[in-house]
Amino acid sequence: MTIIATGLRYDCAGRTILHPTTFKATRGERVGLVGASGSGKSTLGHILVDALQATGKRVAHVPQSPDEALDPLRSMAFHWREAEKALGQPPNPLRQSALFTALRITGGDLRKRPWGWSRGMQQRFVIAMALLGTPDLLVMDEPTSALDPVVAAQTMGLLDQTLDGTDTALLLITHDLGLAASRVTRLMVMDQGRIVEDAPTSTLLSAPQSQAARALCAHRNWLALPC
Numbered sequence: 001m002t003i004i005a006t007g008l009r010y011d012c013a014g015r016t017i018l019h020p021t022t023f024k025a026t027r028g029e030r031v032g033l034v035g036a037s038g039s040g041k042s043t044l045g046h047i048l049v050d051a052l053q054a055t056g057k058r059v060a061h062v063p064q065s066p067d068e069a070l071d072p073l074r075s076m077a078f079h080w081r082e083a084e085k086a087l088g089q090p091p092n093p094l095r096q097s098a099l100f101t102a103l104r105i106t107g108g109d110l111r112k113r114p115w116g117w118s119r120g121m122q123q124r125f126v127i128a129m130a131l132l133g134t135p136d137l138l139v140m141d142e143p144t145s146a147l148d149p150v151v152a153a154q155t156m157g158l159l160d161q162t163l164d165g166t167d168t169a170l171l172l173i174t175h176d177l178g179l180a181a182s183r184v185t186r187l188m189v190m191d192q193g194r195i196v197e198d199a200p201t202s203t204l205l206s207a208p209q210s211q212a213a214r215a216l217c218a219h220r221n222w223l224a225l226p227c
């Protein structure tokens with residue numbers, strides 16, 4: 001199934017934050033959305049999630065920090081139950097165990113509140129919740145920026161393995177071209193509320209066409225980062 005959303009647009013206070021945009025992804029495709037801070041990436045991510053949900057597509061969103069998804073006063077078990085309820089699913093220990101094993105959080109104590117888990121484990125738990133409903137599209141907005149580089153790389157590696165062989169497409173939103181380059185097969189570049197380039201990752205990295213893509217590629221130290 002191809003995921004398509006057209007006419008995505010957002011205006012705020014008389015200003016166009018997101019110019020009319022179309023998003024397409026094929027089943028299981030991994031797409032990166034990169035661009036400078038303030039270019040409109042998160043806005044596109046949110047508008048896309050709303051548009052797809054409105055048409056009945058299964059779409060999940062992983063925010064930048066687990067703090068945005070986890071209530072510090074509630075146990076991890078509570079969060080899991082709520083995720084199941086929101087999806088209308090009965091408790092499914094087998095599914096839970098498969099996701100926890102894939103994302104290496106089986107050692108986490110579900111009776112504890114988020115602070116009883118490391119940040120990396122918290123974010124992997126949030127990813128597991130997002131995958132619970134087997135989404136058609138997983139939108140991840142700077143999913144590792146709250147983690148140190150080693151844990152960030154581990155998290156992305158585990159996500160890669162978990163998504164391998166599934167039909168879930170990925171939209172990875174980041175200003176870190178290095179993170180996206182090694183994780184996606186197609187890159188979209190955003191500049192001032194517009195997609196200014198959309199190309200296979202290798203093409204874009206070797207011959208960026210737009211000013212925004214050239215500027216991102218010019219900062220070559222991303223090659224040295226572990227993720």
Ligand SMILES: Nc1ncnc2c1ncn2[C@@H]1O[C@H](COP(=O)(O)OP(=O)(O)OP(=O)(O)O)[C@@H](O)[C@H]1O
Binds near residue numbers: 012036039043
């Ligand atoms: N509700 C809003 N009201 C006013 N301005 C907004 C609103 N939402 C977004 N903006 C503005 O829209 C622009 C795009 O913001 P957005 O967060 O989508 O960019 P971004 O590329 O994701 O940035 P970053 O990488 O820093 O997260 C910014 O200039 C932001 O200040």
